[in-house]
Amino acid sequence: MIRRYAALIRNAWLVDLQYRASIVLWLLWGVTEPAIALGIWWAIAGDGQIAGYARADFARYFFAVMLINQLTIAWDSWYLDRWIRDGELNFRLARPLHPAHEAVAENIAYKARTASVILVVWLLVAVAWPAVRLPFAPGRWAITAVAVLLAAAMRFFISFTTGLLAFWTTRATAIMELHAGVSLFLAGRIAPLALLPPAVAGVAGALWFRSMLAFPVDLLTGAVQGTDAIVRGLVWQIVWLAVWVGAYRLAWVRGLRRYGAVGG
Amino acid sequence: MTFRIPHSAFRILVAFWRLNVAEELQYRANLIASVLGTVFYMATALLTLALFFHHTTTLGGWDYWEIVVLLGVFNALTGVIEAVLRPGIGQLAGEVRSGELDLVLVKPVDAQGFVSFRRLDIWRFADVVLGLGLAGYALFRMGHAPSLAQLTAFGLSLGAAAVVVYAIWVVLMSLAFWFVSVENIAVLFDAVYEGARYPVSAYPGALRFLFVYLIPIAWTTTIPASALTGRLRPEIGLAAAVVAALAFGLARALWRAALRRYAGASG
Numbered sequence: 001m002i003r004r005y006a007a008l009i010r011n012a013w014l015v016d017l018q019y020r021a022s023i024v025l026w027l028l029w030g031v032t033e034p035a036i037a038l039g040i041w042w043a044i045a046g047d048g049q050i051a052g053y054a055r056a057d058f059a060r061y062f063f064a065v066m067l068i069n070q071l072t073i074a075w076d077s078w079y080l081d082r083w084i085r086d087g088e089l090n091f092r093l094a095r096p097l098h099p100a101h102e103a104v105a106e107n108i109a110y111k112a113r114t115a116s117v118i119l120v121v122w123l124l125v126a127v128a129w130p131a132v133r134l135p136f137a138p139g140r141w142a143i144t145a146v147a148v149l150l151a152a153a154m155r156f157f158i159s160f161t162t163g164l165l166a167f168w169t170t171r172a173t174a175i176m177e178l179h180a181g182v183s184l185f186l187a188g189r190i191a192p193l194a195l196l197p198p199a200v201a202g203v204a205g206a207l208w209f210r211s212m213l214a215f216p217v218d219l220l221t222g223a224v225q226g227t228d229a230i231v232r233g234l235v236w237q238i239v240w241l242a243v244w245v246g247a248y249r250l251a252w253v254r255g256l257r258r259y260g261a262v263g264g
Numbered sequence: 265m266t267f268r269i270p271h272s273a274f275r276i277l278v279a280f281w282r283l284n285v286a287e288e289l290q291y292r293a294n295l296i297a298s299v300l301g302t303v304f305y306m307a308t309a310l311l312t313l314a315l316f317f318h319h320t321t322t323l324g325g326w327d328y329w330e331i332v333v334l335l336g337v338f339n340a341l342t343g344v345i346e347a348v349l350r351p352g353i354g355q356l357a358g359e360v361r362s363g364e365l366d367l368v369l370v371k372p373v374d375a376q377g378f379v380s381f382r383r384l385d386i387w388r389f390a391d392v393v394l395g396l397g398l399a400g401y402a403l404f405r406m407g408h409a410p411s412l413a414q415l416t417a418f419g420l421s422l423g424a425a426a427v428v429v430y431a432i433w434v435v436l437m438s439l440a441f442w443f444v445s446v447e448n449i450a451v452l453f454d455a456v457y458e459g460a461r462y463p464v465s466a467y468p469g470a471l472r473f474l475f476v477y478l479i480p481i482a483w484t485t486t487i488p489a490s491a492l493t494g495r496l497r498p499e500i501g502l503a504a505a506v507v508a509a510l511a512f513g514l515a516r517a518l519w520r521a522a523l524r525r526y527a528g529a530s531g
Contacts, residue, residue: 021443025451032455036462043466044320051319174301181308190312195319 004097008105016109027114030073031066037190038062051194056131057221061192063122063132064217069189071115072152072213076103077176080163084259085170093256100160107156135222143230147216150237155212157244164248167255188214192223208240273373280382288386298387302339302394309335309461324466326495329406331463334489336399337422338461341484343391344426345457349433350450351383357440357449365526376434376519399492410492417491417501424501424508425484431511432456432479438515438522460485483507 016023041058044050053061083089083099092099126133159176166172184190185200186209193201193214204210215233218224224233288294313335317328326334356379359365368375403410410418433453440449456479459467464475464482475482487504490496 022448025448025455029451029455032458036458039467039471040316040323040462042468043324044316171297174297177301178304181304184308185311185315191315196315197318 005101005105008102009109012102012106012109013113016113023110023114024117027070027117030070030114031118033189034062034065034069041191051192053192053195059129059131060134060221061217061223063125064220065189065213067115067118067122068148068151068216068220069213070118071111071148072155072216073111074107074152074156074159076107076156076159077163078173079103080160081166081172084163084166089259103160104156107152111152134220137222140219140222143234144216144219147219147234147237150234150241151212151216154208154237154241154244157241157248158208158212161244161248161251164251164255167251167258183209183212186210187212188217192218194223205236208244211237211240273377276373276378277381281384284384285386288384295387295390299390299394302343302391306335306339306394306398309339324463326463326465329402330489330493330495332402333399333406333493334463334485335461336395336397336402337425337488337492338485339395339398340392340422341395341425341429341460343388343393343395345429345433346391347385347388348381349430351385353380353430353433353437354450355383356437360440360526369523369526375523376516380430380434399489403492406493408493410494413498414491414494417496417498418488420501421483421488421491421504424504425488427508428480428483428511429457431508431515432481434515434519438518441522441525457481457484463489480507480511 038058038061041050041053041062042055045053045055045058048054080089080103083092089099092102122132158179162176162179163172165175169175185196186204186207188204188210193204193210196204204214211233215224215237219230219233224230310332313328313331316323321327323331356365359368368379371378433450436449436453443449459471459475460481464472464486467475472482483504487496487500491498491500491504
């Protein structure tokens with residue numbers, strides 16, 4: 001299995017290599033949203049604080065959002081939608097390897113390339129701009145890595161499962177966009193959850209949205225403090241990951257049966 | 265630089281549009297999907313704004329309803345972009361790459377004009393109506409009835425805004441002649457245009473300079489909204505027209521340089 005994955009990742013890496021300029025553009029598109037949000041909060045915060053966030057805290061928060069969003073984002077619903085509607089899924093099903101493995105390998109190659117660019121840029125910016133420097137805390141970074149892995153896995157299954165809805169509807173990607181719109185607020189892309197009205201932040205915490213981005217970001221910046229809060233956050237991530245894996249299994253088995261019927 | 269727009273050019277475009285509209289009318293459900301999408305998008309934009317104003321009373325010196333006017337203008341322009349520019353000139357980068365542009369160049373019409381206006385996504389014009397409606401509602405909530413001079417300045421600067429947006433697309437697409445591998449160059453526009461959702465005065469100085477002079481998106485939303493709410497004097501409409509003419513001229517010049525390069529490459 002490891003040899004297979006190595007081959008798949010190498011393949012995805014080489015494919016991406018052909019479209020280097022395109023990937024830079026997607027990267028740029030991905031960082032403008034947090035950059036603009038940072039600009040606006042920067043203006044609003046002025047010299048004071050908002051819910052405990054001063055200008056430097058906003059800078060750290062949105063740099064962390066840029067990095068972790070890039071590491072956890074998954075475009076798979078768009079691929080699956082196309083695979084299912086154009087029949088590109090057929091030859092993938094004929095392979096002795098589940099199509100999800102190809103998608104996972106693509107994610108790894110894409111994220112390794114783009115996130116490392118963001119990381120290097122962050123380090124360079126940090127040299128000149130103290131506001132975005134993080135305190136040196138290897139233990140915290142290790143836990144963050146685990147949380148990022150869980151978030152990436154969960155967002156992969158969310159995206160993959162939503163893409164599978166293309167078995168039933170032609171608007172699967174619209175559902176994904178709806179999810180993206182909601183996550184703008186609930187996952188913490190536009191503001192730290194601490195700045196949302198408490199009821200909204202509560203919904204974000206009760207559903208999977210906090211687990212998919214805000215929690216790992218808060219871990220990295222140090223906004224989540226105390227073993228208790230960290231363990232609770234990780235447990236929620238595992239619970240929601242399990243729920244989405246279950247949803248994926250259901251959609252895959254049911255959808256494939258339906259797909260077979262159409263093709264037969 | 266010469267502009268020869270023969271009378272027949274309009275006849276050709278009208279014929280194209282008629283076919284286009286006839287085709288789109290087969291998919292009337294798309295209107296509902298498109299309007300729902302826009303309403304959802306506007307709702308997220310308004311909620312974002314509400315979140316900002318939960319923690320402040322002004323943003324860059326603008327109050328809540330003034331920025332809603334600006335959002336309305338932003339949405340109206342998005343409608344123009346999605347209805348005209350993306351389906352038309354937005355396809356250019358791919359055609360440069362595949363060589364399909366040859367089919368356009370051999371036609372006896374102005375290539376830039378043809379490429380720009382050949383295809384319309386008519387349902388997205390609904391966004392223009394929704395956007396202007398939102399701006400109107402915000403004006404009503406402000407209790408501000410624009411004077412005739414302000415309305416004229418708004419009309420002028422909104423027209424100028426459409427020209428500026430068009431010029432930015434032409435420049436971006438012309439770049440595709442140099443960077444052939446970049447098929448998704450339109451993404452660059454989406455990235456930059458995000459910045460036009462807020463008044464430029466909300467941004468730090470360097471970014472403001474960039475948006476006013478280098479990538480002139482300030483002229484696309486901030487200026488028309490300012491003209492409408494009376495934040496700027498009506499004379500700004502004339503300045504907007506000058507900026508639009510300048511942007512159009514530059515874009516046209518770059519387009520011609522790019523075309524020369526294309527001919528060189530395929531010969």
